[in-house]
Amino acid sequence: MSVVVAVLLGCTALAAAVGARIAFRLARTTGSTPAMAWGSAGATAVATIANVCTIAGTLDLGHGQPTGGRIAISVVTLAVALGLAYLAYDVTGPSIPATGGTPAPGLSRPKRFASAAATFTGTFVILALILPLLK
DSSP, X not given: OOHHHHHHHHHHHHHHHHHHHHHHHHHHXXXXXXXXXXXXXXXXXHHHHHHHHHHHHHHTGGXXXXXXXXXXXXXXXXXXXXXXXXXXXXXXXXXXXXXSOOOBOOOOHHHHHHHHHHHHHHHHHHHHHHGGGGO
């Protein structure tokens, strides 16, 4: 195992643990049961690991240095994923009516974050499905 892969594994484990802790706390603050909060934490950890593994597979870190094309694909995918995640977070919020009345209620903040995270991970899943076609 190369040093790059070992460092990547360590950083992934740390990011998954931090994300799981944040998801657990957000779920508990909204009144979820402990079982549901642990489910949110587990889903966050799995999504974090899936995203990092997809990027590592895209960059082909196990077989030396990545090519310029692989780096470009990774950067574009990351930019698209961030943009779509922001859009998902924004769309699920309260909607402002055109007539100037009171805004319609949107999803709660943790649910908006979950929607953004699912969109972010979904973008990487699509990359994993399309990547073999780009070779």
